[in-house]
Amino acid sequence: MKKSLISAIMVSALCGCQPDTPAQQTAAPTAQPPAPAAPVEADVAKAPVAPVPTADDPLALAKSYGCLVCHTIDKKTIGPAWKDVAAKYRGDKGAEARLMDKVAKGGSGVWGNVMMPPNPKPSEAERRKLVRFVLSLN
Numbered sequence: 001m002k003k004s005l006i007s008a009i010m011v012s013a014l015c016g017c018q019p020d021t022p023a024q025q026t027a028a029p030t031a032q033p034p035a036p037a038a039p040v041e042a043d044v045a046k047a048p049v050a051p052v053p054t055a056d057d058p059l060a061l062a063k064s065y066g067c068l069v070c071h072t073i074d075k076k077t078i079g080p081a082w083k084d085v086a087a088k089y090r091g092d093k094g095a096e097a098r099l100m101d102k103v104a105k106g107g108s109g110v111w112g113n114v115m116m117p118p119n120p121k122p123s124e125a126e127r128r129k130l131v132r133f134v135l136s137l138n
Contacts, residue, residue: 058129058130058132061122061129061130062130062133065119065121065122065126066119067130070116073137078114079111079114080111082133082137083137083138085135085137086135086137086138089135095135096128096131096132096135099134099135100124100127100128102116103127103130103131104118104119104127105120106119
């Protein structure tokens with residue numbers, strides 16, 4: 001019982017079964033007959049699953065950890081463009097370790113007064129892959 005209730009809640013949330021606007025909440029129901037009841041578990045099993053990013057694809061990894069919200073490869077947005085980061089640290093042997101630390105702990109002041117929030121979720125290997133990717137850009 002509990003499992004089917006949770007599954008039903010998940011499916012209704014995913015399907016957007018709630019009206020979007022007050023007008024839709026008071027609108028008359030459509031003349032369509034109700035859909036036949038089907039096992040909720042079957043619907044959930046058919047739902048598409050996003051691929052898990054691997055360290056082989058640094059852009060997918062960056063997207064999965066939210067890096068692309070503030071950064072792009074070649075244009076400054078909220079944070080610096082990654083090409084600018086690569087240019088700034090080119091030839092700096094300690095840059096990789098410092099940037100890996102900055103990804104995990106966050107920081108501010110190097111690129112202006114906007115703080116980079118900490119992102120401790122990526123593993124050390126994932127942070128290394130991301131930082132090496134950024135530093136490899138020309």
